[in-house]
Amino acid sequence: MLSFAAFRRLVRASAVYDVLMTGAFATPWSLLLLRDQLNVINVRLGGAPLPVFEPFHLLLGCLLGSVVLVWSVLRIADPQPRFGRYDAAARLLFSLWMGWALLVTGEPVLWLFIVPELAWGLAQSLPLRVSA
Incomplete structure (x- = not known):
């Protein structure tokens, strides 16, 4: 069970991860560079x-x-637990x-x-401790 403060840190951390991992998807030029790197990997x-x-x-x-970038900026600026729950659902999808x-392609990349999507999704699905 996570405290409210710990859950907010988790939501913000997942958003920072998203900026780092998906920022290159935001423009055609950076996506082409990323595609080349993913191809090599x-x-x-x-x-x-x-x-x-x-x-x-x-x-x-x-x-x-x-x-994803806009959604990430929202979660960085305002890491509400509700946003973490929505993010968990999106990550599981x-x-x-x-x-x-x-399954269709077998591509190891x-x-x-x-793995990280599932991990962030499961982490943001953890129970939140209600303050008494």
Whole structure:
């Protein structure tokens, strides 16, 4: 069981993590650089080269990155437990779809996203101690 203060720190820490991990998704140029790095990692882990991103793929990636960045700034500025609970739900959904992608493609780079997403989601699902 987490105290209110500890839970707020957890919500803020997960938001900082998101800024660091998804900031590169926010622009087409940075996403292309990230894609190249993820491709190298995936191949080194024994996976196939990642597909080339077309403009539509970049659009979807940048939409994701933009929304996550705005959501992260909100949680950094105001790390309410309610926001942590919503974030936990989003992370569990993200993990579900990344797990589906892993089953379909077998690309090992996905583990680098699935494990932290599940960990943050589970952490923000922990019970909150009610002050007496």
